[in-house]
Amino acid sequence: MTKDLDLTDIQGNIIKAYGAYNYQKARYLFLRVNNGDKGRKFVGAITAKVTTAISWNKSGNDPTVEKPTATTNIAFTYVGLKALELPTASLRGFPEDFMMGMAKRKDILGDDGPSAPENWDNIWKERVHIWMSINALNTEALIERYNWVVQQVEASGGGVTLLTGHRGDNGEDDLPYQEASVLYDESGESTPKEHFGFTDGIGDPVFEGQTNIAARVLGRGKLMRDGSWAPLATGEFLLGHVDEAMEYPKTSPSPTLLARNGTYMVYRKLHENVGTFNRFLDEQSKSFPGSKEMLAAKLAGRWRDNGAPVVKAPDDASKAEWDKAFEATDFAGKKRMLTDFNYNDDIHGAKCPYSAHLRRINPRGSLEYGVTDAYETPGALVNRRRILRRGLPYGSVKDATRDDGNHGIIFMALNADIQRQFEFVQQQWINYANDFKEGNDKEVLLGNHDAQHPGKVVLQVEPGSGKPPHFVNNIPRLVETRGGDYFFVPSITALKLIAAGMVDPT
Amino acid sequence: MSNIAGKAYAMNVITPIRWYTTWTNKLFFKAATLLPSTLKGLQTLSLIHYARWVIIPRNGFPHLDSSQPKEDLHYAYMLFFSNFNGSWDQYVDSFTFAIPSGLDLFWKWNVRYPKSVPLTPFHNYIRHNQIDTAHYYNAYPMAASNDVKSAQKIKKALINFNAKSSDKSPEDFLQDYYQLLNDLQHHFGDMKPTPIVSLSSYEVKKRYEQTQF
Numbered sequence: 271m272t273k274d275l276d277l278t279d280i281q282g283n284i285i286k287a288y289g290a291y292n293y294q295k296a297r298y299l300f301l302r303v304n305n306g307d308k309g310r311k312f313v314g315a316i317t318a319k320v321t322t323a324i325s326w327n328k329s330g331n332d333p334t335v336e337k338p339t340a341t342t343n344i345a346f347t348y349v350g351l352k353a354l355e356l357p358t359a360s361l362r363g364f365p366e367d368f369m370m371g372m373a374k375r376k377d378i379l380g381d382d383g384p385s386a387p388e389n390w391d392n393i394w395k396e397r398v399h400i401w402m403s404i405n406a407l408n409t410e411a412l413i414e415r416y417n418w419v420v421q422q423v424e425a426s427g428g429g430v431t432l433l434t435g436h437r438g439d440n441g442e443d444d445l446p447y448q449e450a451s452v453l454y455d456e457s458g459e460s461t462p463k464e465h466f467g468f469t470d471g472i473g474d475p476v477f478e479g480q481t482n483i484a485a486r487v488l489g490r491g492k493l494m495r496d497g498s499w500a501p502l503a504t505g506e507f508l509l510g511h512v513d514e515a516m517e518y519p520k521t522s523p524s525p526t527l528l529a530r531n532g533t534y535m536v537y538r539k540l541h542e543n544v545g546t547f548n549r550f551l552d553e554q555s556k557s558f559p560g561s562k563e564m565l566a567a568k569l570a571g572r573w574r575d576n577g578a579p580v581v582k583a584p585d586d587a588s589k590a591e592w593d594k595a596f597e598a599t600d601f602a603g604k605k606r607m608l609t610d611f612n613y614n615d616d617i618h619g620a621k622c623p624y625s626a627h628l629r630r631i632n633p634r635g636s637l638e639y640g641v642t643d644a645y646e647t648p649g650a651l652v653n654r655r656r657i658l659r660r661g662l663p664y665g666s667v668k669d670a671t672r673d674d675g676n677h678g679i680i681f682m683a684l685n686a687d688i689q690r691q692f693e694f695v696q697q698q699w700i701n702y703a704n705d706f707k708e709g710n711d712k713e714v715l716l717g718n719h720d721a722q723h724p725g726k727v728v729l730q731v732e733p734g735s736g737k738p739p740h741f742v743n744n745i746p747r748l749v750e751t752r753g754g755d756y757f758f759v760p761s762i763t764a765l766k767l768i769a770a771g772m773v774d775p776t
Numbered sequence: 777m778s779n780i781a782g783k784a785y786a787m788n789v790i791t792p793i794r795w796y797t798t799w800t801n802k803l804f805f806k807a808a809t810l811l812p813s814t815l816k817g818l819q820t821l822s823l824i825h826y827a828r829w830v831i832i833p834r835n836g837f838p839h840l841d842s843s844q845p846k847e848d849l850h851y852a853y854m855l856f857f858s859n860f861n862g863s864w865d866q867y868v869d870s871f872t873f874a875i876p877s878g879l880d881l882f883w884k885w886n887v888r889y890p891k892s893v894p895l896t897p898f899h900n901y902i903r904h905n906q907i908d909t910a911h912y913y914n915a916y917p918m919a920a921s922n923d924v925k926s927a928q929k930i931k932k933a934l935i936n937f938n939a940k941s942s943d944k945s946p947e948d949f950l951q952d953y954y955q956l957l958n959d960l961q962h963h964f965g966d967m968k969p970t971p972i973v974s975l976s977s978y979e980v981k982k983r984y985e986q987t988q989f
Contacts, residue, residue: 377972517896646875651870654869701971702971704862710966738958
């Protein structure tokens with residue numbers, strides 16, 4: 271089955287991870303709507319510059335659209351749509367999770383202790399109605415587009431307010447935007463890394479309607495019985511399209527024009543406790559039978575230096591072999607080596623532990639536990655739990671022994687059903703592990719570990735080898751939530767309807 | 777009232793079925809019992825404590841006393857009774873996509889059964905015919921089905937280990953101990969309270985606990 275998406279109707283941030291297109295700088299803005307009429311006019315002004323998902327003029331492509339120096343996207347909270355005076359008949363069609371917003375879902379998400387909403391950035395004490403993103407090729411383009419948005423805010427005549435309250439690099443807590451940027455190595459080259467040193471964003475899901483699927487789907491779509499990979503159904507990530515359950519997403523508000531080609535976005539600011547992580551890794555690697563880097567790889571499921579999947583390079587010796595093959599192959603081969611794998615040869619987790627971040631967030635076919643043809647399809651328990659991941663690191667590590675600097679990740683997840691996809695993964699697979707037969711053992715990197723009762727995970731070894739598994743104990747909380755909310759990312763059509771005040775579910 | 781106690785969710789579903797077709801369902805049940813491999817999907821879904829399907833004939837409902845009026849039923853009924861971890865809302869996707877043909881076979885001939893895919897009509901069919909749990913007691917609220925299985929396995933292994941290895945030399949004992957850890961490496965998950973199954977059930981639980989002091 272092939273399917274063409276209306277790329278001019280879909281916001282660009284849904285289809286493109288801008289970081290992968292060399293947009294190294296970003297600012298995220300949050301606004302409040304004070305007046306419905308003026309607020310809608312503001313939305314109309316912004317809509318004119320919203321970046322769509324259309325393919326850009328690249329070599330080999332039909333040159334229709336030039337790649338912009340800066341992109342702009344926009345999304346709304348439930349209270350934001352209410353402030354923009356959407357009819358009640360439309361509002362009541364939104365799902366409960368989105369209506370509540372992220373702070374009220376804290377008990378599901380595990381946002382407790384240092385991650386609790388009372389410890390979030392000041393901006394989250396405001397009524398956030400609108401999210402805007404600017405991604406840019408360079409700082410000049412970023413500032414230029416930001417200034418343009420500020421002009422639109424001013425031109426709204428008090429219709430909208432740009433909210434302040436973001437923490438910054440120099441101890442500020444009242445910035446009017448959240449800055450984010452790729453990280454650079456010593457030579458000033460951009461890297462795909464985050465502050466713990468892991469390579470991020472390699473295996474984003476691939477779904478029906480995206481371009482160049484044959485090359486990208488390996489390891490990123492859904493695993494089929496014959497070992498091949500197929501793109502996931504479009505409706506897992508875009509409203510108004512059929513999903514894996516052979517139906518239109520239940521989370522669609524009415525009318526269809528409001529929902530179709532839109533989706534939901536989870537925005538989370540995740541602070542990384544860099545000092546604690548470095549001490550934890552040093553301490554744990556003392557008793558680990560392997561290098562410190564190997565231990566880091568077992569926790570993440572990928573090696574820190576080049577993202578090598580640990581299931582393909584399970585120890586220091588095999589990693590050296592993998593690196594040689596990786597060096598020798600071309601660009602397409604490299605991509606394939608990074609994404610095209612499953613856990614069929616690692617049923618027991620001896621290579622990639624059950625608790626590894628990668629295996630927890632996307633178990634591929636491994637929840638069949640090696641039982642031949644147990645389920646209708648190997649990904650039966652997985653295909654409805656996938657999320658598109660977007661985002662960039664923020665801040666910089668000035669002192670790698672401390673936690674209290676300004677450093678972390680702006681994490682954004684896109685999915686058609688927040689409760690079934692993002693929240694399920696966060697709650698059941700990160701902070702709990704019954705599906706992995708690991709009881710309450712939390713995933714190491716993102717789990718909301720409790721300082722009073724720190725948890726552990728088991729790094730499995732080859733069964734029958736006589737070797738004991740390795741226990742990672744006293745896991746501290748490595749990542750803390752600093753804020754966020756749930757947003758609706760409308761299509762261009764829906765944005766125009768909202769701006770014109772013409773949404774009519776009758 | 778709650779269908780949830782600790783980590784377990786109780787599900788009672790009773791659906792009408794034409795009495796003259798029930799023999800086919802009974803045949804499927806029998807075949808499934810005799811050929812356990814037909815149930816491997818259900819067994820691999822390790823979140824299930826157990827599941828049982830029973831046909832109740834038209835005239836088979838309990839009649840406890842002569843003063844109890846006799847009902848005049850047009851249909852036989854199929855009772856589905858299961859305890860599993862998580863909730864129907866959370867795990868309906870897992871059931872549907874893991875064992876759609878199995879579900880369709882068990883509910884075959886049930887009146888207005890919509891098939892398991894697409895999901896929403898199936899989800900609604902079960903919810904519509906579900907009898908919510910009025911009273912539900914769970915002696916081990918922190919134990920999921922996997923925790924019970926692991927605990928049994930660990931207990932047995934420890935007793936054997938004690939019998940076999942307690943008198944060995946320190947070197948041999950250590951070797952046996954490592955082997956024991958290796959054998960049990962998939963059974964060491966922590967057992968702590970359940971993640972919140974839904975915000976409404978969480979509120980119910982909090983209010984209930986306040987009445988216990």
